Amino acid sequence: MALMIYNTLNGKKEEFKPINGKKVGFYICGPTVNNHIHIGHARSYIFWDLISRYLSFQGFEPRVVSNITDIAIDDKILKELKKLNKSFFELTTHYMLSYFFDRKSLGLKEPDINCLATQHINEMIELVQKLLDKKYAYKADDGIYFDISKFKDYGKLAKIKPKELKEGASNRVKAEEYDKDSAADFVLWKNYKEGEPYWHSPFGKGRPGWHIECSAMSMKYLGESFDIHAGGEDNIFPHHENEIAQSEAATGKTFSKYWIHMKHVLMNGEKMSKSKGNFITVKDAVKKYGALLLRFFFLTTHYRKNIDFTEKELENAKAKLKKIILAFKLLESAKGSNDSKELMKKFEDLKKSFESAMNDDFNTSLAITQWIGFCKEIQSIKGLSRASAKKILIYFGRIKDVFFGDIELFDEKKGDESKKFIEIAIDIRNKARSLKNFELSDYARKKLEEEGIKINDSKDSASWEY
Ligand SMILES: [Zn+2]
Known part of the structure; x- marks a missing residue:
């Protein structure tokens, strides 16, 4: 069965056919480094890690590029800077190191390229200039805006029609994040304001808007058209819609072929938020539950479903995880004489059912059920031979790497x-x-x-x- 991926762009599962044979260009929207990452981020990064490892497992050659937003600034960050008496650079470096530390502790593979927004200002300026030259962008009092009425495909990802857009007083949005209802011309470059970081550009002193960085960096490292663009569900609008508009307006080509979006992590049924106080950082969660269980827990639910982070669900995941660990221990200590043709036949069935679940839009939940079913079969065999156990262990080792990354099941x-x-x-x-x-x-x-x-x-x- 071929790999099928649910593509947000077309609203259905499609066969995965990369642009260049086995090579896969894979771009992931990374964090804004103004705080420690939380378990909502962890779910996404663990799943993107699983996708890249599973693509390799299936013989593809993914090239993973992920950005780090070290520019975005708002009143809250400015306030925090004043309170902490820290420079902008000190603050972003602090949280960037924290992000790298958390990635390591979750057993994530490093992207082929980690790109910092502040190191790609020239690429962003060039892109804005191109959009000005092609008349997709215009100058306003406070910066440069993208004119969405000029880009006829605007709204194709979030499924909104520009004609339905409300006419605002200025018909422009200055904020980085806004609702579909307030969709309007969005900012590409913000003119300098006192107390904010700035760069020099042909259009004067200022800083880029948030959306432009992902277009500039993904196209720099993966080309004007690439295969997969991933992010959280919240990114669909406006961030990814605006990325498509800027990139496709500038190049006249399809930007990303497949768009994959991760659903939310709920805390006891509610959306996580700082104001509600139901917010767990990756550091605290790893300390409390261990990275192995966290990784496994997030993969027990399909990525296009919300997952509820509760003690009960974690306990359920722990019981399942124990069965997998026990099967590994049984296989590693096998020294009997039973080659068990019956078990080996079931093993061949497992390979098929496991991969057909994974090929069905990365259905990790079903794949885990198949895997555990086979682990129970292993438990029921008496005196399994070393040779049979070894054959199974080789495959188990490969799927373990896909699911658990760099984390050992037991040392x-x-x-x-x-x-x-x-x-x-x-x-x-x-x-x-x-x-x-x-x-x-x-x-x-x-x-x-x-x-x-x-x-x-x-x-x-x-x-x-x-
Ligand atoms: Zn992005």
Whole structure:
């Protein structure tokens, strides 16, 4: 089955056919570095990481480019700067380092290119100039604006028709983020205001608007037309709509072929927001739940569905994760003589069903269900041979890399430690048996079984296995 991707641009699943054979140009809207990233960002970045790894798994060669917005400035940031007595540069550097740290802790692969907006001002100026030359842009008192009435495809991504746009007093929006209802000419270049960072340009001192950076940087590193553009659902309008308008007006070519958007993370059913206080940073979440569980939790729900971040859902994910870890342990410790043709047949079925789920618009939720189903089969086999286990382990290792990235499922040192504790628990149970305290010995057996440890009792001792 070919890889199918839901393309926001056309509102349906389409077969993925990159422009240049196996090579895939993949652009991701990165963070604005004015704060620590939160778990909403984490869900997106984990999923983009999974897409790039799965493309490689299927023999594609993705080239991933992601931006870092280190310019965007608003009153809140200006206030924060004053409060902290920090320079603009100190503030963005601080949060940029925090972002890199969080990426590492989530086991994310670094993009091929991480591009900083402030290092691409020339490219942005050139693009604005091009739009002025082609009369898609015009000068106003406070900066340069894109004239949406000149671009006939305006609204094709967000599915709005420019004719329906409300006539505002000025018919211009100065803000970076606004509703569909207030769609109007948007700012490409803002003239200098006191206290704000600025650059020199042919149109005077000032700074770029937010939207222009992604057009300038994606086209610089991936060409005027490329394959995938990804971002959060909130980016569809106005950010991505405006990116399409600027880029396609300037080049006359299709900008990105596929547009992929991530749904929200809810906190106990509600949208996360700072004012409600239901806001968790990646750092706090990793500290509390561990990166392995976080990555897995986000992948248990399909990316085009909202996911509810609750203790109960995390517990559910943890129970599923344990089954996968247990299967790895069983396979790694297999030393029996049973080649189990039956299991190997199911293994071939798993490969097909797992990949057909992933090829259906990256249905990670279904792929995990298939994977866990097969893990349970492994548990039911007695004395599996090393050779059969090895064949399965090779495939498991590959899908583990796609799902868990650079995070280890369990590290061997910890494995040794847990063995020590299992033996202590069994020793206590033996003691309970010898004292005829069967209530305690049964309780210990039950607890060990919950962790996937089977105890084989002999007359006066006990051995154990996963
Ligand atoms: Zn962007």
